[in-house]
């Protein structure tokens with residue numbers, strides 16, 4: 348279905364060999380986290396075996412090696428999202444920590460009484476809660492832009508909500524529930540014309556589509572390594588250099604200082620100002636290996652392949668009368684992620700029953716309760732794809748869905 | 760994992776059945792219980808008369824396991840004293856935790872024994888015990 352060498356790609360992923368409940372594992376929970384290829388596993392192992400020390404601290408062989416590895420990872424990330432310099436790349440624990448850093452450091456300093464913060468109704472809780480706190484403490488107003496019945500964001504809604512009063516617009520590039528890829532470039536331009544800054548949550552988009560922070564002109568951009576075949580425990584915060592320089596540090600401690608006196612301290616330059624304490628070098632090594640893996644396949648190839656797969660899945664799902672799809676129903680408007688419900692079946696039951704057939708999906712509110720309330724549904728099932736999924740996986744899912752209906756006592 | 764030990768006919772019937780699904784008019788006790796992680800959300804209504812549960816019902820939404828467990832529990836506790844109902848809650852939770860396996864004790868749970876195997880599906884234990892914890896909150 349494309350010129351990717353699939354049988355070769357699949358062999359890179361040891362977990363895909365697993366048998367679950369005596370079935371071949373069909374892993375369709377990539378929106379939650381992705382599986383790691385041998386290239387990532389081995390890179391982390393060889394770091395542990397031959398390069399592990401505390402970076403930036405010791406004048407000895409291993410400390411120097413670890414520093415080099417850490418810097419190489421920074422450069423790989425910079426290149427991956429096309430930032431100007433590695434000073435603009437901060438390593439964090441995950442997208443959540445990156446968003447908290449922005450809200451606490453930039454938000455608390457720059458949002459004032461009666462200013463407005465504009466979010467999208469479909470945001471992940473990690474891009475809602477930090478802003479709720481800023482709004483509460485600073486007596487600012489939190490506003491939401493609402494999606495239409497196809498899960499898209501109408502232009503009028505953008506123009507209605509973003510105004511001269513807006514200080515910050517914070518939104519996901521791609522929704523983890525609807526799968527919608529939002530026109531962030533247009534929104535950023537519009538927000539800038541109103542004097543607002545834009546924070547883009549790229550947790551779902553970065554693994555699947557080309558991100559160019561310079562072209563987007565994003566003020567901040569965040570993502571997590573574990574959703575792009577990297578390890579858990581490392582995430583990225585990109586920020587424009589002048590913004591990061593103007594911001595107070597988030598965490599305080601070792602490695603982020605210049606001079607420390609009894610009563611005060613001065614801080615290290617970027618990016619170290621925001622990287623307090625010993626950093627996750629293992630994670631950085633794994634993240635770099637994951638980026639190299641993606642680069643080898645080509646992110647455009649990944650996007651194209653997933654679009655075909657998503658189109659195939661949508662077509663099949665839409666032909667089943669008892670399936671409802673949330674979000675866009677055409678592959679061009681979305682990434683490889685489909686939320687659906689089965690009539691008369693609760694998504695928890697769907698997930699449990701699919702699991703007994705070896706099919707991993709997610710059920711629930713997907714950390715987006717305001718969206719679920721807006722859509723007036725308690726939960727959805729979600730199948731999300733990555734480069735190692737195949738048409739056969741989609742067929743297994745469809746077969747599994749029929750079985751779900753049967754187990755709950757409905758004809759298929 | 761054998762699904763047929765969990766998605767049993769009895770559980771599926773209770774999931775679809777509406778006979779305990781309504782709101783009571785001016786209940787003596789009304790208690791909401793929910794599983795934030797998975798979204799099961801039920802409200803129990805109870806009418807008491809001299810320490811006896813004269814009527815009980817529930818409303819809300821959730822998965823088949825949570826809905827069936829609630830309905831089966833309501834059938835079981837009607838016309839029981841509050842003390843007996845509390846004992847049944849403890850027995851049920853003991854069964855789920857595999858702390859009680861004595862068949863004679865478990866028999867008192869009647870149809871609720873159907874949930875005995877839910878611990879084979881660890882992610883769903885919360886769904887099965889939701890109603891029982893909610894009842895305990897209401898009457899304890």
Ligand SMILES: Cc1ncc(COP(=O)(O)O)c(C=O)c1O
Nearest residue numbers: 441442443471473519523550571
């Ligand atoms: C859109 C979106 N934002 C943020 C997050 C949070 O990511 P993490 O848990 O890695 O911080 C997720 C993932 O769950 C997500 O899908």
Ligand SMILES: [Zn+2]
Nearest residue numbers: 695799822886
């Ligand atoms: Zn449940």
